[in-house]
Amino acid sequence: MFAQQIVNGVLLGATYALFALGFTLMFGVLRVVNLVYGFYFSAGAFMALGLTRGFGLPIWLALPLAAVGSGLVAVVIDALLLTRLRRVNAPELASLMVTLGAVLALYSAMTVALGPDIRRFPPQVLSGQAVELAGIRITDAQILILAVTAVLVGGLVALMRLSRLGLAIRAMAERPDAAGLMGIDTGRAAALVSFLSGSLAGAGGVLIGLNFNAIQPYMGEAMMLRGFVVIIVGGMGDIGGAVIAGLLLGVVEVLTAGYVASDLKEAVAFAILVIVLWTRPQGLFGRAQVRRA
């Protein structure tokens, strides 16, 4: 029973990690807290729903298409809302308020267009079959979550650490002006980062939709709160920290729901956030940033 809870927690946490990864990438590179980010999560889930229900696509095809679609939505929204603010070097509060207003408008527009009800994937999308290993049940949705998370996290780390493009993104994250002086087109790099983070959110939305088989417009809102917990606990802009903190949060939530009370799981998540902020404001894994002139 306990081992089963841990497995469920890790798999739930994997989707949290995926979601938070895109959020931390956006924050770390573009230096903006974009509250519309949660909307990309809902958008990804609904795109996959439409593709499977409306066009009868299998999930292995619907998932990458939905991820790409959410990435494109993110590029457009970032260009419309934030390019201008970046150009005039607007204070952080400005982007916070602009994106808060935008995301509330987007959620309510989505609710009007698609209805507030909880939607489900068509039955043929996932067989609901499960494998049993040493008494632990793992559903095919959970196997998909694990595989997709592993591929995307591995791909992102490889892109950032091993490729020329990743190097340019890391340089831009630290000093956008100097990166421009080296010939890096910072506008295009910013669009690429928006695309990547929107795609991660969208993929996370599809996976959570599959895990609980429940999709509704405001699902990104609840996720956003967890996103904040994960990137703050993991250290802002830290990829490894986001993955570990995401997994931890999933395990803590599942254990709280299983052994204490289901309604308390969010309270526990925020208690952790507050304690971390009190004791280690740079995050559990984040390094204190020390720079020389």
Next chain:
Amino acid sequence: MSRLDISGLTVAYGRTEAVRGLDLSVAQGQVVCLIGANGAGKTTTLRALSGLVRPRAGRVLLDGADITGLRPHRIAARGLLHVPEGRQIFAELTVEENLAVGAWLVRDAAEIARRRDSVLTRFPRLRERLHQHAGSMSGGEQQMLALGRALMGGPSLLLLDEPSMGLAPLFVEEIFAIIAALKAEGTTILLVEQNASAALDVADYAYVLETGRVVLQGPAAEVANDPAVVAAYLGV
């Protein structure tokens, strides 16, 4: 012919005009220095040339082509490389990665390897610290990295903003020796410096800026002997 030709350059931050109607040119292979007090508009001039700020008026020609108001990466692609004030190295990247970012515009791997080798020969300290985070180095080493990073891009015109600022005397000497060596190899340089006497020593031609305007210009040796310059900047 002129590598760089600036006419009537005016740059403003809000209502304050930091540079007012500047005319300046740099010939191929020359080292030209810009001297003046803090706030005279030297750094702003360089920032306008490399596209970090958009000029309010005026025209900038690089090798005869108009680059006024282009974005920084477009200007860098034309060979104008700017080593900014305060060095602006990527502190969280390694020395090697900083050099790789400097070669962003170079596509040919063999050419990158050749330039990297020549930079590391010029700055042996960087070779020792290749895998170290750039932010962990001393100010002088960081300045060498900033120079090396720009050289990776193969500049046709190098802008240097206060390369000796805040450095220990030994490093200052080394930096000016490097500028002299670059000049001997034919690199065209526009140099901004507080250390006017060292700058006038290495330069061919000099401009003196006061509150955004050129108040004196001429061959560096003549400017160095101008009584007003001696009194104001050479501190005899």
